[in-house]
Amino acid sequence: MKKNILLIEDNPDDVKLTLRAFEKNKILNEIVVKTDGVEGMEYLNRCTLLPALVLLDLQLPRMGGIEVLRRIRTDPRLKLLPVVIMTSSREERDVNEVYHLGANSFICKPVDFEQFTEVVRQLGMYWLLLNEPPPEPTSPSIS
Amino acid sequence: MKQVTDHPSIIINQEPLNPSEPATGAAEKESADPELIPTSLLNFSEETYITLLQESALLRTHIYQLEKALKNQNPDDDGKPKQELKERLLMARILPASSLQLMNLATKTAGMGIWEWNTTNNSIHWDKRMFDIYGIPPTFDGLVDYSTWKKCVLPEELAEQERELQLLVQGQGGGNREFHIRRASDGKCLLLKAMEALYIDPVMGTQWVLGTNLDITEKAMAETALMESELRFRTYIKESSDSMILFKGSGSIIDSNKATCDLLGYSPQELLTMNVAQLEPDSDLNPSREVWRHIEPGHPLLQEQQLRCKNKTLVPVEIKMTCYEYKGEKDYFWLARDIRQRKQDEAAIKKLNNELEQRVKERTADLAAANQELEAFSYSVSHDLRAPLRSIDGFSRVLLEDYQDKLDAAGKDSLQRVCAASQRMGQLISDLLELSKISRKELYQIPMNFSAMVHTLADELQQQEPGRKVEFVIQPEIMGTADPILMRVVFENLLENAWKFTARQKAPRIEFGQTIANGVSAFFVRDNGAGFDMAYVDKLFGAFQRLHSMEDFPGTGIGLASVQRILRRHGGIIWAEGKVNLGATFYFTLPETNNKPAS
Numbered sequence: 001m002k003k004n005i006l007l008i009e010d011n012p013d014d015v016k017l018t019l020r021a022f023e024k025n026k027i028l029n030e031i032v033v034k035t036d037g038v039e040g041m042e043y044l045n046r047c048t049l050l051p052a053l054v055l056l057d058l059q060l061p062r063m064g065g066i067e068v069l070r071r072i073r074t075d076p077r078l079k080l081l082p083v084v085i086m087t088s089s090r091e092e093r094d095v096n097e098v099y100h101l102g103a104n105s106f107i108c109k110p111v112d113f114e115q116f117t118e119v120v121r122q123l124g125m126y127w128l129l130l131n132e133p134p135p136e137p138t139s140p141s142i143s
Numbered sequence: 144m145k146q147v148t149d150h151p152s153i154i155i156n157q158e159p160l161n162p163s164e165p166a167t168g169a170a171e172k173e174s175a176d177p178e179l180i181p182t183s184l185l186n187f188s189e190e191t192y193i194t195l196l197q198e199s200a201l202l203r204t205h206i207y208q209l210e211k212a213l214k215n216q217n218p219d220d221d222g223k224p225k226q227e228l229k230e231r232l233l234m235a236r237i238l239p240a241s242s243l244q245l246m247n248l249a250t251k252t253a254g255m256g257i258w259e260w261n262t263t264n265n266s267i268h269w270d271k272r273m274f275d276i277y278g279i280p281p282t283f284d285g286l287v288d289y290s291t292w293k294k295c296v297l298p299e300e301l302a303e304q305e306r307e308l309q310l311l312v313q314g315q316g317g318g319n320r321e322f323h324i325r326r327a328s329d330g331k332c333l334l335l336k337a338m339e340a341l342y343i344d345p346v347m348g349t350q351w352v353l354g355t356n357l358d359i360t361e362k363a364m365a366e367t368a369l370m371e372s373e374l375r376f377r378t379y380i381k382e383s384s385d386s387m388i389l390f391k392g393s394g395s396i397i398d399s400n401k402a403t404c405d406l407l408g409y410s411p412q413e414l415l416t417m418n419v420a421q422l423e424p425d426s427d428l429n430p431s432r433e434v435w436r437h438i439e440p441g442h443p444l445l446q447e448q449q450l451r452c453k454n455k456t457l458v459p460v461e462i463k464m465t466c467y468e469y470k471g472e473k474d475y476f477w478l479a480r481d482i483r484q485r486k487q488d489e490a491a492i493k494k495l496n497n498e499l500e501q502r503v504k505e506r507t508a509d510l511a512a513a514n515q516e517l518e519a520f521s522y523s524v525s526h527d528l529r530a531p532l533r534s535i536d537g538f539s540r541v542l543l544e545d546y547q548d549k550l551d552a553a554g555k556d557s558l559q560r561v562c563a564a565s566q567r568m569g570q571l572i573s574d575l576l577e578l579s580k581i582s583r584k585e586l587y588q589i590p591m592n593f594s595a596m597v598h599t600l601a602d603e604l605q606q607q608e609p610g611r612k613v614e615f616v617i618q619p620e621i622m623g624t625a626d627p628i629l630m631r632v633v634f635e636n637l638l639e640n641a642w643k644f645t646a647r648q649k650a651p652r653i654e655f656g657q658t659i660a661n662g663v664s665a666f667f668v669r670d671n672g673a674g675f676d677m678a679y680v681d682k683l684f685g686a687f688q689r690l691h692s693m694e695d696f697p698g699t700g701i702g703l704a705s706v707q708r709i710l711r712r713h714g715g716i717i718w719a720e721g722k723v724n725l726g727a728t729f730y731f732t733l734p735e736t737n738n739k740p741a742s
Contacts, residue, residue, distance in 0.1 A: 013534035017537040027345075088530050109533060112569065113562075
């Protein structure tokens with residue numbers, strides 16, 4: 001069973017464009033979309049199989065992306081999850097903070113859709129094909 | 144002479160005069176050993192001397208009588224009364240001799256001259272000190288002519304003095320006079336104090352004037368000097384704008400000046416009845432109260448405190464406190480300066496300073512707030528404006544891709560323009576954010592090699608467009624001190640501009656180096672490209688200002704604004720020279736200390 005991708009993004013346009021970019025690049029993994037941090041965390045805590053990748057926006061309602069990242073990294077079950085920050089901002093503050101919190105990558109979404117598609121293609125290629133995923137955590141129910 | 148032998152001096156020739164001795168004023172006086180003289184004698188008043196003289200004269204008369212009686216006695220008489228007379232004479236001589244000696248010693252010490260005038264036979268005797276005072280050689284027997292004295296007295300005072308003497312002889316005056324003489328020996332003007340008394344010989348009926356002369360010139364001069372000095376210091380104190388208060392160890396005020404009265408509102412008389420404690424505010428308000436009690440002579444104390452005025456108000460003063468010791472008792476002196484004005488000035492300055500500080504704080508807070516706003520704005524610009532742009536561009540492309548067959552050429556062209564515009568706006572936003580980042584970035588200046596940086600950037604440009612052939616002329620080893628990250632932005636922009644504007648040049652050439660321009664050492668980037676019209680040179684460095692059309696040379700107009708901002712932050716300046724189609728040169732400086740001239 002192919003692992004899915006969790007996209008936490010509140011902007012429906014960006015969601016649609018991201019999905020389109022994945023589709024165009026023939027990335028067939030299921031993409032689960034959550035539109036705020038709280039929903040995103042709920043999904044992660046509930047799911048039996050962790051996603052292959054979390055695409056995380058920073059500006060989110062209810063719980064911001066930085067808080068989501070912090071929770072993922074402090075949760076023993078989630079802490080090895082590959083998290084790629086995808087945001088419109090290139091604020092140095094943010095870059096600095098998310099790397100310190102243990103983000104795997106920081107990507108500034110380009111305005112140009114062609115560039116954006118290319119970014120998504122490379123992302124999928126790298127994280128889903130090239131990168132050796134971290135070992136699956138032993139689930140609490142098994143132990 | 145005969146007369147004199149018959150009527151000898153009644154007191155004077157107790158001490159034989161030696162005519163060979165020079166008549167100097169001080170010689171005799173100095174020879175007296177004060178230690179041998181009872182102090183009581185030194186303190187004799189002139190009146191006492193006169194009384195002594197009169198008593199001496201009486202004794203002398205008595206002796207004279209006895210001598211005469213002894214001489215006139217018949218040698219045939221039995222020796223008994225003669226023997227008795229002799230014994231009485233001996234006793235009379237011994238008694239006055241001792242008292243006269245004492246008097247002599249006293250007058251000698253005081254430098255006082257004694258004279259006597261027998262008005263009956265008009266003979267005048269002086270003792271040796273009289274001759275000394277008048278600067279006249281002593282006569283053998285002390286006899287002096289009246290005219291001798293007259294000649295010495297200052298002419299303008301003579302008439303008055305003679306009148307006084309006349310009154311005395313008539314028994315109508317008790318002389319106590321002062322007059323000036325001109326000393327015969329050197330013409331020096333002396334002030335003499337004279338006292339006389341009348342004496343009538345009870346036996347002979349002879350009338351005598353007995354007198355003393357005392358040279359008080361020096362004493363008078365000293366007194367005058369003292370008075371002058373007193374007057375001078377009085378004036379200083381009176382006219383001083385500082386308050387002065389003199390008081391005893393008990394605190395009772397013994398003197399003050401006008402400034403004190405003006406300052407405290409008391410009259411001089413009131414102050415004389417007061418104690419300094421009344422001028423010092425209560426101790427709980429004033430810890431320095433009575434601090435004057437601890438000062439010692441020669442160790443003045445300067446302190447600020449308050450004094451209480453008559454109307455109960457308190458005046459801030461700076462007091463210099465001194466004390467001096469006289470005969471074992473300490474007197475204290477306050478020199479107080481009114482520092483109300485100074486205090487007011489100090490308060491005003493403090494207030495101004497506080498206000499200034501407050502204003503600086505407010506401004507700083509304003510600035511910090513403005514900065515925060517700017518940051519928030521930048522953040523929201525980058526987030527909120529770029530997201531919709533991405534949608535515009537993205538969905539335009541969706542249309543172009545998914546509905547290709549339903550769109551005609553004009554429709555496709557329109558959508559492409561939408562995409563281009565949104566991308567351009569995205570670029571503008573990025574550049575604007577870059578510019579704001581440049582302004583906010585902290586400067587980190589280190590010595591660096593500009594030539595090496597230009598080389599690297601030139602290579603990058605060449606790699607991006609391998610099809611273009613541009614000649615780079617870079618002066619080697621040009622060094623400077625600057626922030627490398629920001630300098631990279633400077634060179635990137637200047638070189639990209641040069642690269643861009645030489646695109647239509649057949650033999651494009653870009654130079655970098657250091658030269659003297661406008662009289663200063665400046666770095667330059669020169670190209671032989673499109674150049675510009677100097678009429679628009681002032682628009683070159685403004686944000687979003689462009690001198691070329693987008694079709695000719697694309698760009699956002701942010702680059703040179705960023706360059707100028709970076710150089711200004713370093714303390715440098717930038718300017719440009721250009722000619723249409725003949726290229727442009729950008730000169731820039733960094734502060735002198737940062738520049739190392741090309742070796």
